[in-house]
Amino acid sequence: MTILIIKLVVFAVGTAGVVFISFYSAGRLRSYGLIRFFTFESILALILVNVDYWFRDPFSIAQIISWIILIASIVTVSSGFNILRKLGESEHVIDDTRVLVTSGIYRYIRHPLYGSLILLAVGVFLKDISPLSIALTLIACILSVAIARVEEKDDVRKFGEEYLSYMRKTKMFIPFII
Numbered sequence: 152m153t154i155l156i157i158k159l160v161v162f163a164v165g166t167a168g169v170v171f172i173s174f175y176s177a178g179r180l181r182s183y184g185l186i187r188f189f190t191f192e193s194i195l196a197l198i199l200v201n202v203d204y205w206f207r208d209p210f211s212i213a214q215i216i217s218w219i220i221l222i223a224s225i226v227t228v229s230s231g232f233n234i235l236r237k238l239g240e241s242e243h244v245i246d247d248t249r250v251l252v253t254s255g256i257y258r259y260i261r262h263p264l265y266g267s268l269i270l271l272a273v274g275v276f277l278k279d280i281s282p283l284s285i286a287l288t289l290i291a292c293i294l295s296v297a298i299a300r301v302e303e304k305d306d307v308r309k310f311g312e313e314y315l316s317y318m319r320k321t322k323m324f325i326p327f328i329i
Contacts (some may be wrong), residue, residue, distance in 0.1 A: 233255075
């Protein structure tokens with residue numbers, strides 16, 4: 152019972168954090184902030200559902216693959232944020248760039264930040280595969296793809312042919328594949 156209460160408190164605090172970081176983009180017209188909010192919430196719920204299994208049977212194949220995917224998620228999001236901060240010339244928040252960034256990780260994939268959310272969800276999912284974790288992972292992945300698609304429409308409006316050309320040269324989430 153105590154563990155459940157702790158998890159609920161962590162979920163509430165995490166939700167407050169997600170609301171805080173999503174506040175600006177959720178209030179914008181044609182925004183994907185609300186979709187992103189529910190993506191973060193599903194991943195937070197997934198983490199709390201599977202937290203008891205993170206270090207059980209640490210040398211099993213599923214655990215090893217899970218950690219590799221989680222590390223890939225961290226590398227992907229770090230690379231994406233660093234390049235956006237350096238080159239994106241954002242006005243308010245990191246995703247409000249004035250310059251189309253096509254170097255670094257963006258040379259290979261258009262959405263490393265959302266791709267990292269998919270990797271995070273899959274990595275956490277592999278900690279303990281259950282019907283609930285399957286559902287939360289599917290929600291997180293579907294919403295991450297939805298955010299990317301909405302953002303791409305905004306980017307086409309913002310950057311025009313330059314973004315369309317970029318779309319033809321790069322994949323959404325996985326270099327040379329998807």
